Each structure stands twice: as structure tokens, then as C-alpha cells.
Amino acid sequence: MVIESYVFLILVAFAVLSSIGSLITKDNFYSALYMALTLLTIAALYALTNLQEVFVLIAFIFVGAIGIVTVALAAVYKFRPSSQLSKLWIIPSAITALVLSYVFYNNASYIVESGKIDMATTGGYIVLISALVSLMVLLMLSVISISRGD
Amino acid sequence: MIDVATSLIASVIILMVGYTMAISSKDLIRLLISLELMFGAVFLALMPIFSIESLIAESFVLAIITIFTSSSELLILIGTIVKLDKVKKDITTDSISVGGDVL
Numbered sequence: 001m002v003i004e005s006y007v008f009l010i011l012v013a014f015a016v017l018s019s020i021g022s023l024i025t026k027d028n029f030y031s032a033l034y035m036a037l038t039l040l041t042i043a044a045l046y047a048l049t050n051l052q053e054v055f056v057l058i059a060f061i062f063v064g065a066i067g068i069v070t071v072a073l074a075a076v077y078k079f080r081p082s083s084q085l086s087k088l089w090i091i092p093s094a095i096t097a098l099v100l101s102y103v104f105y106n107n108a109s110y111i112v113e114s115g116k117i118d119m120a121t122t123g124g125y126i127v128l129i130s131a132l133v134s135l136m137v138l139l140m141l142s143v144i145s146i147s148r149g150d
Numbered sequence: 151m152i153d154v155a156t157s158l159i160a161s162v163i164i165l166m167v168g169y170t171m172a173i174s175s176k177d178l179i180r181l182l183i184s185l186e187l188m189f190g191a192v193f194l195a196l197m198p199i200f201s202i203e204s205l206i207a208e209s210f211v212l213a214i215i216t217i218f219t220s221s222s223e224l225l226i227l228i229g230t231i232v233k234l235d236k237v238k239k240d241i242t243t244d245s246i247s248v249g250g251d252v253l
Contacts, residue, residue: 019190023171031180035187042190057213057214058217062186066228070186077235077241085170085171085174089169089174097165104162
């Protein structure tokens, strides 16, 4: 397995973990930040597969406009944090995700002919994507630090 | 080269996280966040289409339409949240009644 595939898997894991973080956090503001991080990671996945046009659209229009407005709204309507996670719905959601994941895993080659996606192969480009993702994480950490008043 | 199953599985997981968040949300901000997560899952699910060479142009059109349509829907929801706050001074899901009727 080449390094691009590892970077892809790390980014996918990052997107899934940040979406779970968005679900389990009590504060809407942090939830919105995690959501923006998830979407930016998905945009980074497009950049990694050499689809810069879609990356620009997601990063600038979806996250840049809608995502930032959501973060601003979440910061304005900041209530006393209370848990908004219904434990009752976790089990059916997890079962559905497991079944669908199993189906996709076994039938991916039927969905597209080759079952593979070409990736950006230039080493410098991978470094650039990794640097941008690191920058996003640093930006998020600094926003959290500012909001806490540290 | 990466397996399309990876992106589809991640897409399913993010979609189910979004569904769970939407079902258990107590205020409209959390509902907005869950919708954005679900649209993120849709963007991730679009990725395998780009691996079919004969459908590259159509894939770009599909991606552009998806991004602009979802952005418009979310902008409408943001406008609705602001309007609801002006009218009812409350953005919890309990304060919303069917068709605007007073219960």
C-alpha cells in the first residue's frame, strides 16, 4: 500500500471521528466546529483524489459560507450545554450503518467498474494537502482556545 | 489507487451520525448541524462516480448541482431559525407547531 492510500485512510478516519465528536459533544458551538472540520476533511479527500474543482466548491461555498454562518449562529445561541444525544436511537443507527457498510464492502466492484479511484501521485502535492489539514486542525484549536478565554 | 468501498462506508457512517443527531436534536441549531453532516455524507458518496472516466463531465455537473442545492436549503433553514427567534423568542424544537398553528 502506497503512502497516498495511508493518507486517504487517515483523512477518512478523521472525518468519521470528527462527525462522532459533533454528535456526542454537548455544546452547539463545539458541535458546529466539529461539523466544519468534517466537511473540510471531506473536501481534502477530494483534493487528494485530484478533483480540485470540487474541493474549491465545498471548501469555499459550503464550508466558507454556510459552515461559518452555522458556527456563528451556534456561538450566538449558546445555551447551557445539555446532552442532545438520544441513546435509544444509537443502536438502530449503528445496526443500519453496519448492514449498509457490509453491503458496500462486498459489492463495491459492482457499483463502479474498476472499484478503484485514481489519486494524486505527486509527493509534494500530498505534503501540501497534509499541511493544509494540519493548518485546519490548528485553526480549530485556536478558535477553541479563544472561545474559552485562555 | 484506493477502494471506493472505503469512501462509501465512511459516507454511510457519517450519514447515520447525522440521522441520529437530527432525531435527538432539541434545538434548531443542532438540526442545522445534522443536516450539514448529512450533506457532507452525500458529497463523500459522490466520489466513486468520478472514477468512471466516461462520466467525469456528468459527475462535475452533479457535484455542482448538489453543492448549490444543499447550500440553498441550508440558507433557507438559517433564515427560518432567525425568523423563528424573532417571532417566538425560542429556537427549541418543542416550540415549533405543525403548519404554524398555535397548539
